[in-house]
Amino acid sequence: MSQKSVLIIGGGIAGIQSAIDLANMGNRVYLVEKKPSIGGRMAQLDKTFPTNDCSMCILAPKMIECANHENITLLTYSEMADIQGEEGRFKARIIKKARFVEQDKCVGCGECAEKCPTKVTDEFNMGLGQRKAIYKYFPQAVPSTYVIDPEHCRLFNGKKCGVCQKTCKAKAVNYEQKDQEIVLDVGAVIMATGFDLYDVSPLTEYGWGKIPNVLTAMQLERMICASGPTRGHLKRPSDGKEPKTLAFIQCVGSRDVRHRRYCSAVCCMHATKEAILAHEHYPHLSSTIFFMDMRAVGKGFQDYIQRANSEYAVEYIRARPGRITENEENGNPVIQYEDTTTRELKSREFDLVILSQALRPSESNAAVAQQIGVTLDEFGFVAPSEDLLNPFATSRGGIFACGFCQSPMDVPDSVVRASAAAAKVAETLAACS
């Protein structure tokens, strides 16, 4: 039956969509995700442009569909080891990491985390909040199984504890659980490893990490989200005050030969969306977006920009700010820039500054690509297909790619390409059978 099985690497929206399409066609699908839950970056978004749909509200049904689908096996908290064989006859090895919580017993009630004494910086909330050493990746996680982070758990660091095991009424906590190797026979593979955020700390001119009221766009996203660390309230990190003026700086690390030459594709719309959401939360708040080109090319995007400008107090200034300093009296970041329409050097103070940081291929992409034998380009994206008629092919036959691991793209483009890769897999499986 190996011909009708598919392995999908990456459980973000692209991997999820490929999985559902292929499973609905009747194929067996294994969906591998390195994080404790599927959902990917879209799970971190509050709302989505240009419709302002709540991201989780449209994503969660898809995640649940994956979990409940009779043809889909979820392998979360799992990593690729290697892939042997060839198109139609691959043997894939996967390491399912120990969660120390048994998936068939945990009902996700959360009492363990409530009692756990160890607090850890929460990466899902972009470092703005804290989670426990036993945790659920995010409230709507699929599977809802908790996981122990052995790096921070007291017990795994030689200290006395065991509180979670004592608390768990479902008797799901198992400190003895071991990593497990899984070998799968599959006919084709889809790589949908998505993106990570480019580290903006080397861009010292913008002061991220030094000036408290300078945040990244993804940090703001978590802050403005009702399920985020501040329950949707905007608070300045320096003093907890509610900001009245926001500034967004576009292309931070993107379109920059010192960092990432390419355009990250989503940030113009992302910043506009955040500015709209912030204004919706606080009708007196206004935003200024400093941009180079306003790259709003998708369906409905231009109208969205117009609306932001006319109805949501969003001002657009074509300028590339040179430096951010801090007003030490009030903690306000001060942006220095040249207004290209008036050709004047200006300096303007804001309550909070948001950096639209560049997006990059997943940090683990290089390792995954090497394990599965796929060639990447200089940036770490999957190298473009040589076949003009099949933009989803990789350097290895039978392994396809879709979504952000190919090139920066937004959700609809990722979803389209995920379904397209599914079609190519279906063709491959039909030819092999």
Next chain:
Amino acid sequence: MSDPVKVGVFVCHCGTNIGGIVNVPEVVEYAKTLPCVEWAEGNLYTCSEDGLSSIRNRIKELHLNRVVVASCTPRTHETLFRKNCERAGLNKYLFEFVNLREHCSWVHMEKPAEATLKAKDLVRMGVAKVSLLQPREDLATDVLRSAMVLGGGVTGLSAALSLANQGYRVDIVEKEEELGGLLRFVNKVFPTHRPSSVLLNPLIESVLEHQNIDVHLGTELTEVKGFVGNFKATIKENDESRELNVGTIIVAVGAQSHKPTGAFGYGRFENVMTQLDFERLGTDQHADINHVVMINCVGARNEERSYCGRFCCIVALKNAILLKEANPRAQVTIVQRDVMAVGKLYEDYYRRALEMGVKFVRYDRARPPHVVGTDREAENVRVFHVLMGKEIELRADLVLLTTPLVPAEDNQTLSQMMKIPLGTDGFFLEAHQKLRPVEFPADGIFVAGCARYPAEIPDCIGQGLAAAAKAAIPMARGQVVSDAFVSEVEPSLCSACGRCIEVCPFGAVNWAEVRTSSGGKKNVARINPAECKGCGLCTASCLSGAIRLPGFTDEQIFAMIGNQS
């Protein structure tokens, strides 16, 4: 006739999620007092194997014929509980979900006493409704393993070839006499600069050679009837009408290049043309052109047409680079508002044009450029240079207007014929912009490529393949299973006002002729259960009370809201 109703109520603590706020034992005791309730119990986790087996055992032991679970959300758990009822031999539609977590404990954490009262109310409503539910069966319809692809451009060809390779029969219906669509007129593809024929010819050949594909050229679609699984499409080929029976349809009719007659001297000056006009001339004479000005966003991002053409900037970059390659001394200037070089490859492409000496001048929408010249020849382009803050004049032997793709002329006709929606921009409107980009609300019909919105070639191919994947799903399964809760019309009550037909987003309601009691004939609304999604819009819009939606009947809803405790 039927057995007496015996309801079992299972109230979940969900750990402390519900049990920590709502007094579950009190709710259980209350449930036992409700009419028809034969059994009520609390579970720590109703969804755990303990909880599920308890439901099954009670169904068998006590001959329960209705089940209420009061726990979390149907979104995640309804399928599980329905299947569990089925395992115990109970029709799965005799189950009712009550949400005590999202609808009660989570939103009333501060007020446990009131939350418990509300939980009782919710359970009482669930019991009232479940008592009136009747067993239902899923409705399955067979699906033909064949598809019709409308449009033989790169999108339609990609879709058709993929479906054919997957083993399905495909009919391509193309109104032109030739396959290839707009791509036939494109000189080279960016950013590789391979001739478009390198891409298009093998694609056309593969399609023509494929045993699973029939191509109908010079053919018009005149009528589409039926629904997912069994569409009947009438086509007019060589003046002859014939019918195609297909399971699914892909709309890939493409778009057309905007011709800005009257603007920027287009139609007046011979050396003013659109980028596509220029590409159709061929690439032989580029070496003789010394001064070229391109004006971007012509007919785009303005009052009349608010959208961005998505890839027109890249077309301008391509032709600028090709002109510079043919004649490195040529002055090529792109007059633009923003350079939309989105994504990984195009920023490098933009940089390449800059490095080759292509000049970029930004203009403001409020101060557009002017093309000036003699009688029939443009000579200069005057533009207010935003960065310099003054008007400049650019010499022009050739002026290229960069125009967006605009919707195909037939879109309106097609939209009405197939009941598929158009957006305000005139392009076809997908079911959901974010997550259902190649689907329509109605099942079995899909949209791809420039019919939906301007798309560059890899996106056309991608959307064509995506639509092929979506179309393959019902064909691979061979059946579509509709929801059991679909609306029904009582013909004797229908006044034939047609409101339901208007409001149905899925095209599931149609006219049907029935015989009246007096022996005459009349038209009434008829709902096709295979197309109905049970949304209830028709039910709510019916002034005659002729439409009922099982699972949400007036009787059930009155029972839920009446009889207050």
